[in-house]
Amino acid sequence: MLRFSLVVCGRGVAKRFSSSFSSQSALPPNLLLPTNLVDPSRLKRPPPPADCSLPLLRKCDACVPAHLSPVQTWVETLEKTDSEPLGLAQLHPDVFAVPPRLDILYDVERWQRNYKRISHASTKVRSEVRGGGRKPWRQKGSGRARHGSIRSPIWRGGGVSHGPRGPTSYYYMLPMKVRVQGLKVALSSKMAQDYLHIVDSLNIPTPDSQYLLDLIRHRHWGESVLIVDVCEEFPENILEATADLKTVNIIPAIGLNVHSMLKHEAVVLTLETVKFLEDKLLWHDERYTPLHSFKLPYSDFP
């Protein structure tokens, strides 16, 4: 089955093949490839080796459990298109190296789609359709079938017996810890499949969208990129650059969600975002059960 088999010919390889061979055996132009193929040119970025000379820019703030070790990644810049990584960063394993629970991802994604849904589909029942109070003809003697009203469901123009009834809401809430675990699983799956990138800051030399596209192309990050940062005001350059682009989007860290992470191929975080996410997501592991709603103030919530 195509879903489970891995075809290691990306789009770049297909183009090279079609140009070198004759037109008879070339791949057809309207070939539909599955979107989640692995591009071999991306695999040339191995994880940082143990004896790397670059400085360690970030260590884990919270305590790492003894049986787990922090995840090491490159920290890059957006200043130049072809710059080398600046240094290394250590990420907490309980956020970025969680076992890949695909069923939690499915549940959280389904919740995100459906909890906002209100379907306004509505039909009229036989009592709500205009008319139909009088018996159309007498019970016996007319030779026709017996009927009580002209708006019963068997009649043309009659009411619907079991149709959608008024606006229905599909609101439901998953437990808070399930949603938190969904974010952790999404981040760790991006990290494990080499789609997570860490950047020191979002300062770009030009507010040009083409510069961003060239950078992403050169570094083989993927088709779509989600940029996440923790601040109320973003640098103007990157706001202008991403404003016109459809595949590259920028969101604040509070707006991080599983659907956006799965929709975009690559996710780019800044170092402050990593700290913010680790603080917020790890807090739920060690908190007490709430006595009252979180909107009310808590004096000393451990």
Added chain:
Amino acid sequence: ILPRISLANLRPEPGDKQRGRGQHGGNRSGRGHKGERQRGNRPRLGFEGGQTPILSGYSKICRRPQYQPLSLKRLQYLIDLGRVDTTQPIDLTQLVNARGVTVQPLKRDYGVQLVDEGADIFAAKINIEVQRASEGAIAAIERNGGVITTSFYDPISLGILIKPIPFFMRGQPIPKRMLPGEDMVPYYRDAESRGYLADPEKIQQARLTLAQKYGYILPDISKDELYHMLAMRKDVRQIFFGLSPGWVVNMPEKKILKPTDEKLLKYYSS
């Protein structure tokens, strides 16, 4: 290498899918044969055809007060983990904040009772206030130089004590704590059970007798450094330590409003 996890790749756990109910649940659709059952016209739940239903008056019968048990072993566990502060008087609010006990005032709970399960392991000097306490528990606490009192909270003040912040958000003045009913008054006036209505001298005598009975030397609290904290006790009508009945707490602006009218002051101090 596995394919990229994307929106097209997610599918639910195979165990979540329910089998379709169409053909197997057809014909009478599990409704039985004729009558109110099939025609969907059964009366409301609990109705018994006119006979007085059994479930109508349980809340009138089951009025016996219940007390959530708290063992000394659990208390020692909480103190060791640092969830309960021993340098301050231990109140029901502190125990609930530490998530040591869960009290449900709506289920006829009238508070917490001390059970002497971990009496031999217990070693902490505390000023604790519960609603009932067994003799062994009182002995264990006083042997370590602590102070124990039993006090009564009526259901409304218990609800306020457990969840103070939702009460303060309501903006109502703190009510005064009601006195116990006729059956409870002898228990709370007794020095044996360290009731809050009992005589302090009789309590001292009761402490000596308990020490003789259980065979330990009663340590002298008055020479202790934390004597002032250990001797803190609530007034008969007080619910919280620092606040008096009649005051209004304004949480967003962090202010306390006190009544100035004579009649109100007279009512709240009675």
